[in-house]
Amino acid sequence: MAYRILTSDPSLTAALRRIAGEQLSAAIAETKRPVAEADEAIHNIRKHCKKLRGLYRLMRSGFPDYAAENAAARDAARMSSSLRDAGVLLKTFDALLADTDPGPYAPLRAALGGQTREALAPEEIEMALKQQRKALKAIRKRSSHWSLKGDTGDILMTGLSKTWRRAAEDMETARVGADAEAFHDWRKRVKYHWYHSRLLQGFWPRPIRAHRDQIKALSELLGKYQDLSVFLDRLDREDLPDTAEDLRRRALARRDTLAYESRSLAAPLFEGGAETLPREWSKHWKR
Numbered sequence: 001m002a003y004r005i006l007t008s009d010p011s012l013t014a015a016l017r018r019i020a021g022e023q024l025s026a027a028i029a030e031t032k033r034p035v036a037e038a039d040e041a042i043h044n045i046r047k048h049c050k051k052l053r054g055l056y057r058l059m060r061s062g063f064p065d066y067a068a069e070n071a072a073a074r075d076a077a078r079m080s081s082s083l084r085d086a087g088v089l090l091k092t093f094d095a096l097l098a099d100t101d102p103g104p105y106a107p108l109r110a111a112l113g114g115q116t117r118e119a120l121a122p123e124e125i126e127m128a129l130k131q132q133r134k135a136l137k138a139i140r141k142r143s144s145h146w147s148l149k150g151d152t153g154d155i156l157m158t159g160l161s162k163t164w165r166r167a168a169e170d171m172e173t174a175r176v177g178a179d180a181e182a183f184h185d186w187r188k189r190v191k192y193h194w195y196h197s198r199l200l201q202g203f204w205p206r207p208i209r210a211h212r213d214q215i216k217a218l219s220e221l222l223g224k225y226q227d228l229s230v231f232l233d234r235l236d237r238e239d240l241p242d243t244a245e246d247l248r249r250r251a252l253a254r255r256d257t258l259a260y261e262s263r264s265l266a267a268p269l270f271e272g273g274a275e276t277l278p279r280e281w282s283k284h285w286k287r
Contacts, residue, residue: 003051003195004202012059012152017143019055019199023048024140027076031133035122038129039087042080045132049077052139054195058159062150069139069146076135080128089113092231096250108241112234156285160200161278163192168274171266174259180229183259187222190266194219204284211277214269221262228255 003023009015027048033041052073060066089112097105148155167189173182197212228251235248 003198005199006202011148012062012155013146013148016055016059016063016148017146020052020143020146021140023052023055024136024143027052028133028136028140031129031136035125038125041129045080045136046077049073050191051195054192055199057163057192058196058199059148059155060162061158062148062155063146064149065142065146069142072135072139076132076139079132079135088227089231089234092227092251093247096247096254105243105247108243108247111238111240153282153285156200157278157282160196160281161275163189163196164277165274167193168270171263171270175263180226180232183222183225183262184229187219187226190215190219190222200281200285204281208281211269214265218262218265218269221258221265225255225258225262228258 003019005012005015005019009018027045030041030044030048053070056063056066056070056073060070063069090109093105093109093112094102102109167186170182170186170189173179174186194212194215197208197215201208201212232248232251232255235244235251238244
């Protein structure tokens with residue numbers, strides 16, 4: 001079923017339980033995939049956990065179990081993160097050399113690769129996924145008892161406003177300086193707002209859908225910026241071949257371009273003040 005609150009949901013609590021159950025069941029199913037498909041499975045598990053945490057954030061003001069369950073979903077996602085990190089690093093490496101002969105850079109790529117998923121024993125991968133499956137099942141079992149407290153409109157307004165306001169604040173911080181941490185914080189807020197747009201689009205589909213698509217594009221730009229920041233941090237921490245300096249220059253130039261593109265795309269989205277969007281959207285779910 002679509003990742004959204006439906007007008008047919010009996011209550012906001014029912015929507016919370018339904019959507020959480022769908023995301024958790026999908027994540028659990030991914031943990032059962034063959035080891036040969038672990039890369040895709042791990043990517044999908046992390047995606048479902050992020051969508052789960054986005055759901056929590058939208059309803060956090062009326063969700064007494066928010067802090068504990070948010071931490072549980074975060075920890076469950078991290079259980080397989082070490083199996084993914086090297087792969088992301090190498091994808092960034094390859095993208096930077098897309099129009100260049102990769103031959104001279106082969107020693108650098110091998111040094112950066114470190115312990116990739118392929119270097120791990122199948123038993124290690126299976127164990128990590130098994131532990132993750134157990135944690136996800138525990139969350140799903142608890143989800144049937146979750147209950148929200150408070151007025152539905154107030155809960156949605158508070159969750160939407162808080163994340164959108166923080167995204168606007170983080171955009172301003174990122175606009176002033178190209179600090180990697182500022183962009184990382186901005187990306188997290190934008191990603192959660194994208195999830196909120198998807199959850200709420202059933203109330204006012206066409207305008208929210210258009211906004212959702214723009215926010216998704218912004219989130220993807222900021223995601224690429226983050227990947228390059230992690231890549232640069234790795235270059236700075238390792239004793240690497242001489243070709244690393246050339247890759248470093250390429251990564252910095254590409255990251256600067258992404259920063260400019262992100263700010264340009266975001267500027268019209270945040271016009272009118274941080275409270276304008278939540279107020280406009282709330283008119284439609286109240287109907």
